[in-house]
Amino acid sequence: DQQVKQNSPSLSVQEGRISILNCDYTNSMFDYFLWYKKYPAEGPTFLISISSIKDKNEDGRFTVFLNKSAKHLSLHIVPSQPGDSAVYFCAASETSGTYKYIFGTGTRLKVLA
């Protein structure tokens, strides 16, 4: 049973516009959420995170929103750049437990120049 879901396998956005990537989770014990970016033939790299005590976290062009009641989080990239083209994974963990990270299936973002 997939505890973390990314229902959009791919997304195409024009350069300069907003990219919105979505993620849903089912385990109510998750209290820490992360987004990772992955280029081909490289390991995933950390992008941004959010604790369940917050509903928004911002870092430059990247903002993550958390809706605990809906068990939903989203990553906004504004403005999108061609270098943002990559696969994005969301992940979730329980900070009170063993801190294992459960990942979603990923969304491939293509930013068109």
Place this chain on the structure above:
Amino acid sequence: NAGVTQTPKFQVLKTGQSMTLQCAQDMNHNSMYWYRQDPGMGLRLIYYSASEGTTDKGEVPNGYNVSRLNKREFSLRLESAAPSQTSVYFCASSAAPLGTEAFFGQGTRLTVV
């Protein structure tokens, strides 16, 4: 600062052969993880180690064994490789429970024929 180092980067095995994937981190992290990445399946946790001397099963542990040799090293062993184990394997570490994000290695591309 090398971060997380995985060896080998590529490997081809015949069905039934065994091999060990090596992982070492130089960040003095407590927790280490092994993931596999398959098309459409995202990153799935195989095993993790919350601290030196402890290991626990993740989402897809069947067919694998692990050893947390010391705080730096966490190896993944395939005793009898099967074609279903063809995948890209990623090792990661984190400072959990003190830290937040996990840091990933560059990956090992394994093909079982």
